[in-house]
Amino acid sequence: MVMHLLALHMKRVLVVGAGIHGLVTAAREHLAKNQVFIVEKRKRIGGRGTSQESLGHQLEHGPHLLLKGGELHSMVKKVSKIKPSLKPLRPNKVMIVGHGMLQPLDNPKAMLAYKLGQDPIREEAVKLISGWGQDIPARSKALMKGNLCVVGEGWAGLVGRLASTLEEVGVPIQTGMNIIEKTEKGVVTSKGLKIEADIVRMCDGAPVGNPVKVSTLDVVLDNRPLKGLHGLIKNDVAILDLAAIHPRKAPGMSHFSCISLSNGVQAIEELLDERVSGWRSHIITKRENNSITLTDSRGHLSDGVI
């Protein structure tokens, strides 16, 4: 009888897209006791929240910091036997070029001016690092408290944890299936296949309104020119050294994950030329992206989740 009632309430939920949003949505729907199925148009899952292996290093699409205690972190913890290894970005180890540390612990006057809202340069820099230019007060607070973290296994690791748990509980992920139409009864694929579902959750990353585009550069160097600094900021360019923040990333080397809000990869390279002379001759591997969607007009990052 109980089984019968459960079956009555169980809905067939089709999730379109296997990025962070799709995977978390599928997990939520499974926990709500629905029958879930995910379709993804690419061969790989993870969308923008994943990485590419290159010469033994995982290169992401620009810097990704996980909000400790945020929804993505909580969901990953819920589905994992072993917690992901997180190390906080320390704002007192991030330098604003020509202005001092992002959190000037050794300069009470500068700290006070920032707290009183009298330091617009530092305020912009906090916005840059906490939300990549988006004004997200919860993340700004988290940054100053050491709750924005680099994930040891990278975001691809978080994606892997979510996907393998979904597989274990019987939620299939079908890759290489492009959905071109949503109907009253379900969806239609580019090959004309009709898939029926009671509920369709669109998690295809399609932007709402005007998307915010940024440029990124991820580069691994065989030396440590920033000598333990977690990052550098100049105008709207930020360079983080993931290897200085998390020891699992490129031990003994540098893993610069960089973002430029308005002047392309060129602005990142100019800052590297200015502050890290000779960096080009130490490159082990790199990946750049001249225009990637950071958020849509809602300005949400994904670890909220969306």
Ligand SMILES: Cc1cc2nc3c(=O)[nH]c(=O)nc-3n(C[C@H](O)[C@H](O)[C@H](O)COP(=O)(O)OP(=O)(O)OC[C@H]3O[C@@H](n4cnc5c(N)ncnc54)[C@H](O)[C@@H]3O)c2cc1C
């Ligand atoms: C430089 C940069 C830094 C970032 N930093 C952070 C950060 O620090 N913290 C944070 O929380 N977020 C960060 N983000 C944002 C985060 O990467 C994105 O919000 C998140 O990856 C988006 O997830 P999504 O699942 O909504 O979309 P996507 O990752 O775009 O995934 C959508 C998926 O749907 C699939 N799809 C699309 N159309 C179809 C279709 N028709 N049929 C089937 N499948 C389809 C796509 O192939 C893709 O796999 C950052 C983003 C960038 C670019």
